[in-house]
Amino acid sequence: MNTVLPLLTDAGLPPGAPGPDPLPDSAREGLATTPFGLYVHVPFCATRCGYCDFNTYTSDELGPGANRSEYAGTAIAELQRAVRTLGPELPTVSTVFVGGGTPTLLPADDLAAVLSAARELFPVADDVEVTTEANPETVSPASLATLREAGFTRVSLGMQSAAPHVLAALDRRHTPGRAVEAAHEARAAGFDHVNLDLIYGTPGETDADWAASLDAVLASPVDHVSAYALIVEEGTKLARRVRRGELPMPDDDVLADRYEQADATLGSAGFEWYEVSNWATSDAARCRHNELYWANANWWGVGPGAHSHVGGLRWWNVKHPAAYADRLARDQSPAQDAELLDEADRALEAVMLGLRLRDGLPLTALTGTGRARAADAVRGGLLDPAAHADGRAVLTDRGRLLADAVVRDLTD
Structure with missing residues (x-):
């Protein structure tokens, strides 16, 4: 069973929420030798997609202290706290992943500032992989050039589909061709690796729609593709529409057919699966940050609702951006709770x-x-x-x- 930790307070630091302060001795074992990554969660979205249950917020859902203009500084404050917790012998950062939400709703200079702070605070591998997620409509040749110059090496674009009615069913706002266009812009800006995300099984999607989406991906300059079956998550707009009978539940047989079609199409174009939902053209094109997760290695998650794992200790931050910012402004841990995994738990997760x-x-x-x-x-x-x-x-x-x-x- 997982052991839920009691309230923890900082050693020599102001009392904070339950979390990693101080880091247990058991979690420090192997800290210097286990691969380590940073995840930065940006919780802002222009609109809420009907299928999404991630910890994201639109501007009308946020109050004072949680605005975008201050967010980079707040994230940097948690990075500084991470250094105090993990030190004095800090692990070397091998990957950085900025996810969301929509990270590229922040100015490119703000994302660059967070990455610069990470480099100043942590030892960073020479070949560090630095990824940002992006909605196609929130990037431009200029913003992509700024991100590349700042040290970002990889961009993951949310395409989802090439069919207008499928995008509409998902409440996506970009036009069908914009994702491929953005992929070309990323390559022109000098990004080493470009990924497109797809979702299959959306109500109303036909075999021809899915084939067209795959064809559009293969016509773009990407070396990585992620394809996920649509999941109807409780509490989402999509779930409410399905419950009211406005849309059908995704059909398992259709989902299986879509997956087989994706695997065959991508495989014939030189993409090889390396995780059930992910394909890459080479080992170098794989997402090393996700491989770090799948290997049950160590990472620190920055941001509201972000999860972290270090040496069997797992914790997660408070969800609301205002509460998160307030904790850090008072020099308190933003962690909401934590659990210490025993050997059986860790072995089970490694198998899963x-x-x-x-x-x-x-x-x-x-x-x-x-x-x-x-x-x-x-x-x-x-x-x-x-x-x-x-x-x-x-x-x-x-x-x-x-x-x-x-x-x-x-x-x-």
Whole structure:
């Protein structure tokens, strides 16, 4: 079971919310040698997409102390706090990922300032990967050039679909061709790697719509594609529309067909899957920050609602930007709560994450029951028999379609 930590206070610092201050000795073990990344959450959006349940806010949902113009300084204040908590021997930052929300609603100079502060405060690897997410309509050749000059190496653009009616169903505001245009602008600005995000299974999407979206991606200068099945999350506008009967629930068989179509189309164009929902043209094109998550390594999440993990200690910040900013203004931890994972928890998470990767994981990572079920999964065509003979659990093509079910079966 997870151990929920009691209220923690800073060692030698002003009392704060429950969180990583002070960092337990167990979490410090391996801090210098475990890959470490920074995640910066930017919680602002111009509008709320109907399917999204992320911790994001539009301008009319925010009060004083949570405006965009002050946000870069607030994020930097948490970076400074991270240094105080993790030091004196700081881990080297190998990846930085700025996500949202819509990070590029902030001026490019503000994002550059946050990255500059991270470089000043932490040791940073020479080959650091620095990603920002972006909505296509919130970037321009000028802003992309500023980000590239500041040290950003990778941009992930939310395309979702090339079909206007699908974008409308998702409440996306960009025009169908804008994502591809923005990808060209990113390449022209000198970005090493460009990703396009797709969503499949939206009500009203046809086979031809999905094929057109894939074709549009392949006509763009990207080396990475993420494709996710639409999930109807409770509490979203989309869920309310489905509940009222205005839109149908995504069909599982259609979702499977869409996934197989994506894998075949991308594979024939030189993209190789390396995680169930992610394809890249080479190892260098993979998202190293996400690989850090999937390897259960260490990262510090900056921003309201951001999650962090260091050496089995996991914590998450208060959600509302105003409360987050107020905590930091009072030199208090913005953490809302934390939990310390025991060895069994960490082993379970390693299996749950590792099974989704192309390389899979050693059978020795499974329990005795899990290994017996893995043999059954081989007979059922869900795990690769050759990999199993070599002592690894690796999903087959069919297994990828049922990845969540396979993971549940092998970890129950």
